[in-house]
Amino acid sequence: MRKRLLLVYRGLSPYALVLGIIGVIAFAALMPGLGSDSSPLPISILKDAGIFMIFFNQGVLLPGEALRRGVKDWQLHTLIQCYLFIFIPLITAALLWLTRDLFVQPDLRMGFLFLSFLPTTVATAVGLTTLSHGNVTGALFNCTLSAVMGTILVPLYGLKWLQSGAAESGIHLGETLQGICLIIILPLILGQCLRPKLEQRFRHHRIAVNRFNSGVILFIVWASFCSSFELQVWSRVSTVDLLICFLGVSVLLFISSLLIWKLSGFIALDPASKITAFFCGSQKSLSIGLPLSALMFGSTDSSVNLSLLVIPLLIYHPAQMVLGGWLVPRFARTLQPMK
Secondary structure, three states, rough: OHHHHEEEHHHHHHHHHHHHHHHHHHHHOOOOOOOOOOOOHHHHHHHHHHHHHHHHHHHHHOOOOHHHHOOOOOHHHHHHHHHHHHHHHHHHHHHHHHHOOOOOHHHHHHHHHHHOOOOOOHHHHHHHHHOOOOOOOHHHHHHHHHHHHHHHHHHHHHHHOOOOOOOOHHHHHHHHHHHHHHHHHHHHHHHHEEEEEEEHHHHHHHHHHHHHHHHHHHHHHHHHHHHHHOOHHHHHOOOHHHHHHHHHHHHHHHHHHHHHHHHHOOOOOOOOHHHHHHHHHOOHHHHHHHHHHHHHHHHOOOOOOHHHHOOHHHHHHHHHHHHHHHHHHHHHHHHHOOO
């Protein structure tokens, strides 16, 4: 019996992240209040602490010279940043133009545009890149850079394309940049400073560190779905509009994921950097997108329904993580012999 259980465990282990995502989504549906903004648990603090620890772990495990080499990898950085803030918005605009007679709900259409402007995820992209044995230094660099650029470019895009004011953007921009410094840059520096004392211990417990990173990703997914279920955003649109929205998100995710993979091969990136480009270039951040959406469209006199505008993002964010969780063991098996 024990051998059979062990075989089942080994058979399911490559898909543990996908199964975990499905499990936390089901749990969020059953008890949405536990992980929403009204939760008695300090969800926001736990999220920040998890992200802090991921970057601290990376700081301990990554040599300083590797970080310096990562800054010089200009082809990877140019591809990811241009893809995030130029190519995906253009792809989205083209898809919306092609479906202008079929998909007419204005707030959802604007939601797709807003989604396309957003930067990449932070903890998720780094975590998935790490689990896939990708170029983690490149992921760290690009996640940080895109977060900084996103907090500046998204309001600018919004003023130009979405015709919405953001008079207080400077205040929120400063708060966002402060958060980036505190939960991304600071733990990375601390990890580097403590690397001589902790490196061997962390490498000895590398599996536990990877499991912790996976746990943080699952926690972010769970909290995101709890908020969406608590706000009942799924009941505020018609079934037809929701189906079209799901289909549109699936098409956008498929095209953006396929194209970034093809482009990274076209410019001859190494396999590890291709994985980094895939996760950092095709993903969009819920943790940055939701605060920015509230900033730009949350006023009472706004003509945009905020709860409808964020639905494409709420669908895209977990969908990209399900896709990423499914691809992680495949990428890892591909690069494992190279390690």
